[in-house]
Amino acid sequence: MGPAPPASGPPKIIEAVAGFFIPPACREEVLGDLRERFENPRQYSREVLCTVPLVILSRIRRTSAPGVLLLEAFALYLSFAATAIATGFSRFLVEENGYVRLTLPVLMALLALVLVDAYSRAERRPLFGAIAAFGAILIQAKRQSTNLELAFPSFRMVLIASLAGMLLVTGLRLLFAPDNNRTTGA
Amino acid sequence: MHKSDSVGQFEQLVLTAILQLHENAYGVTIHAKVEELAHPKSVSLGAVYVTFDRLEDKGLISSRLSDPTPERGGRSKRFYRLEALGERALQESALTARRVWEAVAETWGKELGEWGPRRPHPVRPK
Numbered sequence: 022m023g024p025a026p027p028a029s030g031p032p033k034i035i036e037a038v039a040g041f042f043i044p045p046a047c048r049e050e051v052l053g054d055l056r057e058r059f060e061n062p063r064q065y066s067r068e069v070l071c072t073v074p075l076v077i078l079s080r081i082r083r084t085s086a087p088g089v090l091l092l093e094a095f096a097l098y099l100s101f102a103a104t105a106i107a108t109g110f111s112r113f114l115v116e117e118n119g120y121v122r123l124t125l126p127v128l129m130a131l132l133a134l135v136l137v138d139a140y141s142r143a144e145r146r147p148l149f150g151a152i153a154a155f156g157a158i159l160i161q162a163k164r165q166s167t168n169l170e171l172a173f174p175s176f177r178m179v180l181i182a183s184l185a186g187m188l189l190v191t192g193l194r195l196l197f198a199p200d201n202n203r204t205t206g207a
Numbered sequence: 208m209h210k211s212d213s214v215g216q217f218e219q220l221v222l223t224a225i226l227q228l229h230e231n232a233y234g235v236t237i238h239a240k241v242e243e244l245a246h247p248k249s250v251s252l253g254a255v256y257v258t259f260d261r262l263e264d265k266g267l268i269s270s271r272l273s274d275p276t277p278e279r280g281g282r283s284k285r286f287y288r289l290e291a292l293g294e295r296a297l298q299e300s301a302l303t304a305r306r307v308w309e310a311v312a313e314t315w316g317k318e319l320g321e322w323g324p325r326r327p328h329p330v331r332p333k
Contacts, residue, residue: 049282050283083260
């Protein structure tokens with residue numbers, strides 16, 4: 022039995038993991054370039070580790086508008102504060118950690134929006150963004166419910182505030198939709 | 208979209224590489240050419256991708272996807288080309304570099320003539 026033939030390409034598992042993390046808009050060429058430069062699994066892994074984070078950050082920079090994110094954060098904050106007042110839970114806003122309670126779900130929602138922008142096509146962003154941010158808020162509110170200092174006074178209030186916030190955020194995203202083909206992932 | 212004619216040093220290297228590679232300017236070849244231009248510094252592939260995005264946002268380059276090729280596991284190449292704005296920006300950078308070179312040559316005189324591309328920086332005469 023002769024020696025095993027040299028591997029003709031990168032390990033499938035590493036390529037699959039890299040492909041999972043690389044945003045779809047640039048996945049094709051980045052994976053192709055990495056494969057073309059393949060010498061051995063170690064070199065390939067090192068190159069993936071050095072390249073993929075920069076590609077993700079660059080994609081996030083391209084697809085996220087700081088001004089719009091700020092408006093979205095404000096819209097979410099506003100919807101939580103307004104819902105708290107409308108549902109009779111306004112007292113918790115002036116309590117200790119009142120605004121920290123609001124900040125954490127808002128930050129999670131913004132993170133979800135940034136990731137959706139980086140990983141999905143432009144036409145799907147308003148819908149996917151709303152779903153992801155809504156989910157992120159509920160998950161964060163659930164996590165906070167186990168902490169007495171950070172828990173929201175009512176889950177119903179969180180639900181209404183999230184829905185109101187999502188409506189505002191979706192409106193903002195439709196209003197400030199990007200127009201560049203490459204940045205939209207087309 | 209932000210448009211600007213001013214480009215940084217690394218952006219100049221990427222633009223020069225695209226200019227030199229003509230129709231064959233894609234990630235791997237551009238990275239190799241940039242490494243050659245930046246010698247002895249090493250350049251990561253990720254830094255080149257980040258610069259592509261920035262230059263594309265500035266409207267200095269444009270790109271298109273090719274057909275998939277078997278040697279890349281059936282994946283496409285993204286070819287880049289200079290746009291008119293990119294050519295102008297590169298031209299301005301080259302002119303600035305020439306003016307810098309001439310000013311330095313005037314100050315350091317013939318010492319600069321011995322200053323090869325791989326030699327250490329000459330000591331400025333007192």
